[in-house]
Amino acid sequence: MKRLNLLLFALLLSFMSVQVYAKDSVQHPSLVLTQNTVQQLREGYQKYPLMHQAIDAMKQRVDAAMQKDMCIPIPKDPGGGFTHEQHKRNYMSMYEAGVLYQVFQDAKYAKYVETMLLKYADMFPSLPTHPVKKSYAPGKLFWQCLNDDNWVVYSTQAYDCVYETLSAKTIKKIEKNLWRPYAKFLSVQNLPVFNRVHNHGAWDVAAVGMIGYVIGDHKIVDQCLYGYFKKPLKGDDNYREQHARAGFYANLNQLFSPTGYYTEGPYYQRYSMTPFITFAEVIQNNEPKRDIFHYRNNVLLNAVDGLIQLTDAKGQFLPYNDAxxxxxxxxPVVVDAIGMAYGHYQNPNYLAVAHLQNKVGVSAGGLMLAKAIAEGKAPSMVARKSTVLTDGNNGKEGGIAFMYSNNPKNQTTMTMKFSKHGLAHGHFDKLSILFYxxxxxxxxxxxxxxxxxxxxxxxGRYLAENKTFARQTGSHSTMTVDGKCQFDANFDESMKRWGDLLFFDTDHKEYQGMRADQKQVYKGVDMQRTIVQIQDASLNKPFFVDVMEGFSKEEHSYDLAYHYLGQVMDYSFDTFNSEKTLSPLGTEGGFQYIWKVATAETHTKNAQFSWLNDKTFYSITTANTAPTxxxxxxxxxxxxxxxxxxxxxxxxxxxGKDVRFVNIFEPHGxxxxxxxxxxxxxxxxxxxxxxxxxxxGLTQITVDHANGHQYIVLLSNNNDKTAAHQATVNGQDVKWEGPLNVIIK
Amino acid sequence: MKRLNLLLFALLLSFMSVQVYAKDSVQHPSLVLTQNTVQQLREGYQKYPLMHQAIDAMKQRVDAAMQKDMCIPIPKDPGGGFTHEQHKRNYMSMYEAGVLYQVFQDAKYAKYVETMLLKYADMFPSLPTHPVKKSYAPGKLFWQCLNDDNWVVYSTQAYDCVYETLSAKTIKKIEKNLWRPYAKFLSVQNLPVFNRVHNHGAWDVAAVGMIGYVIGDHKIVDQCLYGYFKKPLKGDDNYREQHARAGFYANLNQLFSPTGYYTEGPYYQRYSMTPFITFAEVIQNNEPKRDIFHYRNNVLLNAVDGLIQLTDAKGQFLPYNDAxxxxxxxxPVVVDAIGMAYGHYQNPNYLAVAHLQNKVGVSAGGLMLAKAIAEGKAPSMVARKSTVLTDGNNGKEGGIAFMYSNNPKNQTTMTMKFSKHGLAHGHFDKLSILFYxxxxxxxxxxxxxxxxxxxxxxxGRYLAENKTFARQTGSHSTMTVDGKCQFDANFDESMKRWGDLLFFDTDHKEYQGMRADQKQVYKGVDMQRTIVQIQDASLNKPFFVDVMEGFSKEEHSYDLAYHYLGQVMDYSFDTFNSEKTLSPLGTEGGFQYIWKVATAETHTKNAQFSWLNDKTFYSITTANTAPTxxxxxxxxxxxxxxxxxxxxxxxxxxxGKDVRFVNIFEPHGxxxxxxxxxxxxxxxxxxxxxxxxxxxGLTQITVDHANGHQYIVLLSNNNDKTAAHQATVNGQDVKWEGPLNVIIK
Incomplete structure (x- = not known):
């Protein structure tokens, strides 16, 4: 009976809303949740443990929040301060209460959202911009618009969920006092953010766009999709999507490469999942004809794949760039994004990630994940295959290459970065490597x-040392020239340049190889790095031949660094002086932050350096052909x-002028x-x-291994895959094609 | 039929052995395994997953070893070298093959043991002492007798397990060429080891004793129990047990305190489990009348309890002393020991440990553990209760005190050490604390x-820095005086001294307290530390009031150190100079190994220092009443x-002359x-x-906490629990008894 009343009430409301919004009638919920999804949730969220947990956890949090007095403080504090954290808590409580209302159809949750939204609607019109002026775009509730965007993205969903319970008067008040002025503030009044192609821009258009959809204002939506300009872009949808200079499509076109790499790097790629994936879900639910998830050859799904590619075996993001x-x-944003993506593409890797997350978001795809996991369909680990994530919206502006072990029981990951700088969060770390x-x-x-x-x-902001140490070359496993930062730490210069992948060879069972270069990484200096991974049946884990080269017409001092983690075990140098008092390794480029703990005498013999990390040993063996x-x-x-x-x-x-370091890097024991x-x-x-x-132009690197094998790596300067080469190796004639050949004896 | 033959054969052999060993007939197996235990294993080892795993793992290892050529090299290499590792592998293979023979009654396992033992019997008589002369007691197969003892402890069990399959001739040969000369070598020919009260002595008498039992030679056993002397100790068993100057009983009497603390510390307590518990199991199976597990008020079981007490929540041993x-x-030795101990006392903590180990040893008790765990009876965690492990065979020579959080969901552990030095593996760390x-x-x-x-x-041996850094005071969280090591790093002096526990109060729900002192920790300097743990309902984790005092008639420089792990977050000092170049903190006592990274100006204000460890913050707040x-x-x-x-x-x-540091140590956030x-x-x-x-003689320490409470700690110099005290605190009269009172406002 109660339920019937509610349904009648909802019908009545829905009718009323049609009266109010004659032209732009909208079904609710229709942002992330839809009537179809909530119907499924009502029927069986308990059937799937992860969805059951998700809803239960929301219920616990919201029930606890509802026990407390509602608190909507006048905005005052910076990030981390009380009013900041309270407005964050509020949007999350509203969002979750909205979802709970849809699942349980318990009016108390709707009432909670309504009450809080009305309080915000009361407060909003009189709010000045936030008193903390530390951002280029201060918000209303928060010190930066970015946080206001967060607030809107979740609060509009709450509104959407409880819309059917609101009176016409309430709807009118919230729209007039809150949504419309908030949309105006975040767009017209903050055009530098709204029209920015940047994660801030993506967040902003997603927030404003969700207001547009939830109040059924197509004009607002249009600005969010294509940017706000006095003279809006003309043409059909297809044309406008391709040529947008701002708005969602422009961000989608410019910030992601075709392989789904986000130019700022993994940490910010994660952060951008919400505006991109959540807003895409909203677009899909409201304008399915746009087929947004398949736009630009599935670039959004590729972005999710790229994000997964950029994780280590624990699911932590590779710490390239600011991270x-x-x-x-x-x-949580990744939990939500993986769910939504799975709704549009049932990629087993999404399932594997959800299994590792052991959580699902409340969405149509989240429900599908929870079901698949309950049915035991999740792979035990994310599948990894050696690959390249290209950078640049055309996919031709550098990237990151990944090589994996061919033994799934002993997974190793070697990556090399030759991407673009990565906007304001980029590092000067061209041709740097990571190893897991x-x-x-x-x-x-x-x-x-x-x-x-x-x-x-x-x-809690970026520390001074972020700019002067963490971002500079001296803190990365790459080459530093003359003790300075690459590109002389000049951001504009670095932004103009990226590396080229010269070859990437994964065609052979026992070895893989990659080579990238970076021209003019220092004025007058080009740099090239070649990494060959070798793993035959006698090796549990691969070893690596790492050839780092510098080319210049002038004399330079070249430093190749390995930023290892662990404890020194052994080293082969004739003399290695441990310093009695410590002083810095250099004066700039990051080296000024590194104590010079010990120095070897210059020598020409091969060198070996070993360390212990957790329970495994690692060594670097250097073929020294020049004084080192x-x-x-x-x-x-x-x-x-x-x-x-x-x-x-x-x-x-x-x-020297040209320099060439040949190192063997190996895990062992x-x-x-x-x-x-x-x-x-x-x-x-x-x-x-x-x-x-x-x-x-050929090189022969010969490695004698304790397993009795001799590994001969033949490299050519010519990167053409089809170029034929011939050499005499240990008295025998060898012929091959392409820049890399490995002979195992 | 085959089985019947085997039994007949066994009976025949047993008859033959009676002929050979007329007076001392022995049932086999009878060392660790008995006929009763192997009968149970045969009937149902598969029923209990952990025992199933244990037997399966043995089978896999032994089957693999049996695929290889038997290799019994002439002893040559030091620890870690090939011959060393090969003889280790051999004894383990023999031991496991012996067990498998008993479980599966498959003759191939018996034959494997027999063949290998005969090879050793062939080699042994002509072996000189080991060529590596780095030990005070070089062995035969290994560079030190200790490793030979290991070999014998396992190989005799192998022999015991396959005895029933051996011909009289074989038995005679192995006894004559291997067991008897080995026993002689490890006892009479190495009396400094055999008669030593030390873990080496315990291993040695256990090894020789297992030879004595397995060949049925009571005279050998007697020497192992009471030591080897020209004039053996006279008297009844009880008298000899109490008065033994060497042998198993002397070790048992002198190395363990009544609470089960082993004076060398946890790392060596673990190592001593095999000779003590395994040999006790052998004694129990052969001479149950000795009731060895209940000897000296269950000191062996107390030693197992003590070992468990000395672990952190992950089961890692507290790293006190060389560790x-x-x-x-x-x-593995702990897995075995826990099993054997459980056979004699069904302590739920043994079950909890076995559950954490997820392994059992093959013994009667191991089988009981596997059964109890299969039946879901294991507690989810080891029960921890604030307690004291006393040191000294009388329990009156110092010890280690443990205080735990009263919130089992947020377990914290604070320990203070005031034990004896701990023989050759001891550290100069009186009144040092650990916190988990x-x-x-x-x-x-x-x-x-x-x-x-x-x-x-x-x-792989102890590094030079072990003696000069790790063992010295400067690397411990305690007080260093005049930049020197406690007792001036004089081992003999430290061996003569230990601390006293002055009070240990766990009678109150919201606080606990302990106080220990160490007289003459430096010449003319006494030291006392009082730690009060406070945790009321408003605190998830306790905070600690740490009062460190030094008393002297002369002027000294007192350094109180906290060896924390983590990253500096904040500090309150007016000036804190980070050094431009680093130099050592001192010249001795361990300080010569520590870079002085920063120095504060001397000041008298309260000081605060905070750090982040993993995901939790910690602070030390110092009440500065004197220039610091x-x-x-x-x-x-x-x-x-x-x-x-x-x-x-x-x-x-x-x-100053007397010094008194009052610090509040707290986890937060x-x-x-x-x-x-x-x-x-x-x-x-x-x-x-x-x-x-x-x-x-009263002190009032007042702590104002952000939770709004004021905590007033009242301490008296008088440690008498019944002494009455009175003080005026914030204008109110307070009366209490004993050295500690805490008032929470």
Whole structure:
């Protein structure tokens, strides 16, 4: 009876709303949730444990929030402060209460949302811009529009969910006092944000667009899709999508590469999931004819795939560019995005990620995930295949290449970055590498120097050392020239340049290879890096031949650094002086933050350096054909506020015009302290390495391994896959095509 | 039919052996396994998953070993070398094959053991002592007798298991060429080991004793129980047990305290489990009248309880004294010991540990554990109750005290050490503390400077820095005086002294307290530490009032250090100079290995220092009543071989005759980078702390907490629990009894 009344009431309301919005009648809910989805949720959310948990958790949080007095403070505090956190809590409570109303059809949840929205509607018209003026675009409820966008994205969904319970008067008041002026504030009154092609722009058009859809104002929606201009772009949808200079389509066209790489890097790619995927879900539900998820060859789905590609085995994002290290697929925005994406493409990797997340978002796709997982369909791990994520909206402006072990039981990941700078959050780290051994970081990227939301650490903002250390070349596993930052730390210069992938070869069972270069990485210096991964049946984990080259007409000092994690075990240098007092490794480029812990005498013999990380040993064996000097460093110099982690690095230096470092990087052996203290292969398994220049631009690198094999890597300067080469190797004639050949004896 | 034959054969053999060993006929197996236990294993090892796994794993290992050629090399290599590791593999293969023979009654396993033992019997008589002369007692198969003892302990069990299949000739040969000369070598020919009261002695008498039991030679057994002397100790068993100067009983009497603490510390307590518990099991099976597990008020079972007490929430042993940090209850010897102990006392904590180990050993008790776990009877975690492990065989020579949180969902552990030195593996760390937050180490003990079995690290032995850094006071969270090691690093002096527990109060729901002192910790300096743990209903985790006092008639420089793990977040000092170049913190006592990273100006204001460890913040708030200077340090100075981990420490210095540091140590707040970057309570919750000396030896410490409470800690110099005290606190008269009273306002 009660239920029938409710339905009648809803029907009545719906009729009323039609009266009010004659031309633009909208079904509710229709943003992320739809009548079809809520019907399914009502019928059986309990059937699928993860959806059951999601709804239960929401209910617990909202029921607890509803016990407290509603608190809508006058905006005052910066990020992390009380009013900031309270308005965040409020939008989340409203959003979740809205969802609960739809699932349980319990009027108390609708009433809660209505009451709070009315309070905001009361407050909003008299609000000045936020008193904390630290942003280029201060918001109303928050110190920056970005947070107001967050607020709107969730609060419009709450409104959408309870719309059917609202009186015409209430609807009118909320629209007039809150949605319309908020849309105006976030668009017309903040055009630099609204028309920006940037994650801030994406968030802003998504927020305003959700207002447009929920109040049924097509004009607002149109501005969000194509940008706000005095003279709107003319043409059919297809034309306008392709040529938009701002708005959702422009962001979609310009910020993602065709492979789904987001130019700012993984940490911000994660952050951008909400405006892109959630708003796309809204577009899909309201204008299915746009087929937004398949726009630009599925670029949105590719972006989800790219985000997954950019994780380690634990689901943590690779810390390229500004990135907080532990940020992972556990982020609620990723949980939501994976669900929505799965609704449009049943990719087994989405299922594997959802399984690792052990959570689903409340959406049509989230429900499908919960069902598939309950049915035991989730793969046990994300499938990884060596691949390249290209950068640039045309996919031709650099990228990141990934090589994986061919032994799924001993997963290793080697990546090389030759992407674009990555806008304001980019780092000067061209041709830097990362290495993971299963779920362990072994060659690290420092990530960002920042403690998000920790007030004592510069209010939780990026620390000064982010710009001068974390972003600069000296903190990355790449080459530094003359102790300076790449591109002389010039942002504009770096923005204009990116690397080229010269070859990427995964056609062979026992080896893979990649080569990228970066022209004019320093004035007058070109740089090229070639990495060959070798793993035959005798090797549990691959080893790597790493050839880093610098080319210049002038004399330079070249430093190749490996930012490893672990404890020094062994080194082969004749003399290695540990410093009695420490001083910094350099004066700029990041080196000013690294203590010079030890220095080797310059020598020409091969060198070997080993360390222990957790329970595995790693070694770098250097074929020294030219005088070389090694350094050991420790982060923490010139760090008066103790902002840096005290972590080590290893570096080798050579002087000359052209330079060429050949290093073998290998995981080896293991130690089992917790059980029986058994150890094996604590010493490098590389017995010798030679680097020999042959004629015709060919190089022969020979690696003698403790397993009895000899590995001969033949490289050509010519990157053409079809170019024929010939060499005499150990007295035998060898012929092959393409830049790479590996012979295993 | 085959089985009947085997039984007949066994009977025949048993008859034959009676002929050979007329007086001392022995049933086999009778060391660790008995006929009763193997009968149960045969009937149903598959019923209990953990026993099934244990037997299956043995079978896999032995079947693989049997595929290879038997290899019994002439002993040559030091620890970690080939011959060393091969003889280790051999004894383990024999032991496991013996067990498998008993379980499966498959003759191939017996034959494997027989063949290998005969090869050893062929080789043994001509073996000189081991060529590597790095031990005070070189062995035969190994560089030290200790490893030979390991070999014998397992190989005799193998022999015991297959005895019934051996011909009289074989038995005679193995006994004559192997067991008897080996027993002679390890006892008479190595009396300094055999008669030593030390883990080496315990291993040695256990090994020789197992030979005695397995060949039925009571004279050998007698020497193992009471020591080898020209004039053996006379008297009845009871008298000899009490008065033994060497042998198993002497070790049992002297090495364990009544509460089960082993004086060398947890890492070696673990190592001693095999000779003590396994040999006790053998004694019990052969001479049940001795009731060895209940000897000395169950000291062996108490030792198992003590070992469990000495673990953190992950089951890792507290790294007091020489200790490899990751050594844990996962060690096979602990798996075996827990099983045997459970056979004699069904302690739920043994079950909880076995559940965490997820393994059982093959023994009567191991089978009982596997059954109980299969039946779901294992508690989910080890029960922890604040307690004291006393040291000294009389339990009156110091000890370690443990205080736990009263909130089982937020387990914290605070320990204080005032034990004896701990023989050759002891550290100079009187009154040092450790703190764990759930399973995380927050205030650490460095443990040992050693990489076991890593050849590049001094052959895997203790590194030089173990003696000069890890063992010395400067690397521990306690007080260092005049920059020197306690007892001037004089081992003999430290061995003569231990601390006294002055009070230990766990009678109150909202607070606990402990106080210990150490007289003459430096010449002319006494030291006392009082720790009060406070946790009322408003606190998820407790905070601690830490009062460290030094007393002397002379002027000294007192340094109180906290060896924390984590990243500096905040500090309150007016001036805190970060050093431009680093130099060591001191010249001895361990300080020579610590870089002085920063130094505060001397000041008298209260000080606060905060850090982040994983996802939780910690602060130390100092009530400064006297001029104080703070230091921040980083391990790694004077470390030419990069043997030390680069970890931080925080230290405060005062000068005077008597000194008194009052610090509040607190966990607070949390950060969730992986999910939504929400943080809370990043700042210390301690708003103020005052330290006020009242009359009559009373002290009032007042703590103002952000939760609105004021905590008043009243301490008396008089440790008498019944002494009556009176004080005027904030204008009110307060009366109480005993050294500690806490008032919460």
């Amino acid at each position: 907080i290290k532990e940020m992972s697929i556990q982020a 051994d299963n779920d362990r970081e072994v060659l690290q990227d420092y990530g960002a120097a920042r403690y998000v939301n920790v007030e004592a650490k510069d209010g 000097q090694e350094f050991m460093g420790l982060y923490g110099a010139n760090d008066p506020h103790f902002n840096l982690r005290n972590q080590p690095m290893y570096m080798m230096r050579r002087k 293991s130690i089992h302290p917790a059980t029986d203290e058994l150890v094996n292969n604590t010493k490098s398994q590389i017995k010798n390495v030679t680097d020999k220049q042959l004629s015709n | 490899i940090k990751e050594m844990s209850i996962q060690a 937050d759930n399973d995380r180490e927050v205030l650490q003990d460095y443990g040992a400077a050693r990489y076991v079995n890593v050849e590049a690290k001094d052959g 200077q703070e230091f921040m340090g980083l391990y790694g100075a004077n470390d030419p071989h990069f043997n030390l981990r680069n970890q931080p420490m925080y230290m405060m210095r005062r000068k 949390s950060i969730h980078p992986a999910t939504d970057e929400l943080v809370n309570n990043t700042k210390s919750q301690i708003k103020n702390v005052t330290d006020k000396q009242l009359s009559n």
